[in-house]
Amino acid sequence: MQGHRIEGIEKVTGRAGFVDDLRLADTGMEPLVALVATAPVASGRVSVDATAALALPGTRCVIDHANAPRMRGVFVASMCEPGTRMPLQSDRIDYAGQVVAMIVADDLQAARDALAVLTIAIEDGPTPAVILSDADDRLVPVKRAGIGPGVLKKGDAHTALAAATHVADIETHHAPHHPNPMEPGAVIARWDEDGGVTIHAAVQWHHIDASMIGQALGLGWGAGPAGLLGRAVLGRTGKGKVRLENHLSGGAFGRNISYQALLLAPMAAKVAGAPVKLVQTRRDTFSLMSHRSEVRQRLRLGANDAGKLTSVVIEPDIARGHAAFVEPVGEMPMQLYAHDTHRLTTRVAKLDLPGAGWMRGPGVAHAIFALEQGMDDIARRTGSDPLDLRIANHADEHPVSAKPWDAKALLEAYEVGAEAFGWRDRPKGGSSDGQGRWRGFGMASAIDLGRQFPAHATVTLTRDARVVVSLAVAEIGQGLLTGLTGLVSEMTGLPQDQIEIDRRGTDAGYAAGSIGSTGTYSNAAAIQSAVEKIKAKLARAAGENSTEVWLQQSALAVPGRDPVPLADLLAKTGDITAKGRAGLTFGAGGKQAKASFGAVFCEMAVDPVTLELEVVRLVGAYDCGRVLQPTIARAQLVGAMIMGLGQALMEETRLDRRRGNWTNAEIGEALIPTQADCPDVEAHFVGHQDGLMDFKGIAEIAIVGVAPAIASAFADATGAVIHATPLTHARRLAAVARPLTSRREAAA
């Protein structure tokens, strides 16, 4: 990185424009302000009395199911919201926090005033079921769990389990929690003279979201699935009738603006007959935006005398809400260790909750927690060091497909992580840390799929040697703009200040979303294929047939010839524009299997009396392919590790079983790690790959092994294994066999 991130100055000076910051000069609009009212209970029929709200001078309109324009059903590739029902289309309440009315007013305060006097009456419905233990009768076996498998079978896992020397048999539970990006989010919408709509928002997957809006608002096939296919497969561009202007996103980790807000803002603008900004409050985000589901799992591992896995049996029960999305829990555990047989059986319960959705490390963060607790259990049974057991079960080839890995440095991750941590010389678990606290040490492995999604980039090399890349990528804090700009500089041999990424409008190329750690890999591949075409044209202009040319220092380098100045060639060719595309690959989908790997080590100190704990140190070593910008990539890893600490120790959005609503829907109550919770965190890169396109994924792998490593350290310190996330204080008190009553007793 040369100095700092491309958008760094804007961010440290407060000039970076998030959607709620946009003003007349940014958008050409002075929108009205919309706020939503949500249902306080999870079932029933709603009626809204807007008389008092409409009597206020600042109120423009109140929209509820009775007067809302009709919307069409949509197909959304991400399967999360808007779920099974479009907003404000029915009086039926499916979940607490569902939008039941929308106020449009002159300004924010007027909207709040109107909201305060809106009367919402609800005719009670049946008692909801919002947690798995209240929903036994709703559990249904599934063959698919979202994009992941619901059922997997290799050999006869149950027979192998019965014959195993050592068996781990555990049940884990994982509380639901929320991504909670710092930006609560807003959407600005305006209807234009041609019947189309202009939208300002911050989205992660531009064309997918634009297509959803087009489908719902009935803006023609071009804006719907057919148009989307044209963009994604054929690389077509053009504005269409949904003009989505994408802005910086104040975090994401799963979702940065709700699908519902993307639909409600144009609805409000339609009814009000003027541009509208819909503002999500923090509380709104808990039900308008998706959460990571509650999951429980039974995991059984069978191992032979040598501790090698003979059987992996996983039975997750997964909660889903009012959306198609199902947490893909069963996808990854079979891919981490070598084993002879496996069996996955998944059940899903549809609960009276908002739609669940993607959150950093979807499925895998829960799944590897259970798997790693099982591995620790086998290690205890075989008397092995936890690290040695994992090394013994290393998968030299992909354990399901038997394909070779394109690159895998998990063994190096174990070695580098263990060395940096001092794993081999660690004190005994439960020994004193010198301050009267028990010390504990734990470790875990991590895995996440390497994926590539379709992307189309249009790259223009202008006659004055600037590069313009048209590609609708999202900057959510992951540093993609800086990473891609540096990469284009490397590909073209031109300095970064001559490179522009035109990413904000719907007429920019179909980009892979900033999702699933795929953004850099997929979009870089599309850019590269376009740059290759440009190089071929330049070579022809230079009279070269060879394809062995490259761009450096503003010249075309050709073997056996003096470099040809780019300016000379561009004078002949004029602007050169080329399109490039990247295709879809998924984990073991190609000839080789692809995944990121990691090893995480945790040191903990636990007060023997109060069971208050401190994570003293986290050390991670990650094989995540090529690293474009080490500073930014390390920040991603460290940030994800700290989020993993949150998952392990505190993140839990709780539910009221009677009313069905989130009871701690505030950012100060649905706890997330603070500066004071943050331990000493180290992240190391291993498996160094330098090939231009040797990318895997970075953003998600580092959350994966952290929670199990922390739970493992707690078990090492106290002897009590907690099979649940988060490891709350109440769970710790319940788990440790004999609560001590004084420090003196602890010391004795």
Next chain:
Amino acid sequence: MTLRINGSDHPQPADPRTTLLDHLREGLNLVGTKKGCDHGQCGACTVLIDGKRVLSCLQLAATVRGEVTTIEGLSGGDNLHPMQAAFLEHDAYQCGFCTPGQIMSAVACVAEGHAGSDAEIAEWMSGNLCRCAAYPQIRAAIADVAGQEDLE
């Protein structure tokens, strides 16, 4: 009654219920100060009043009796305040949404004398949430600035 903000006088809001945060953002178009929760829980709206850090979402504009400094007033023109420069250099931000609040809080943290050690910085900056968890880099940026001031 006027409000002194970033060295200029500004009108008070007509509605006495208006928070300083809403007045800055909605009334005066000073949108560098962010609203992350509106409940005093996240720290994104931190500004300085007479050099002391204040959550502008919990302060009514009408009750402000001092000079307000927001992120827009921290530096003059293109010259960065040393804390802004340190945040850039240490990559102490990712998405950037909490960053103005972090920087305002960090400036006060150093001025208060609460930046003497890594642990002290962590404790005194724990009211500013960062979901990207750029926490180690934020501490490094603050320690850097505090160290420079000690040298002077």
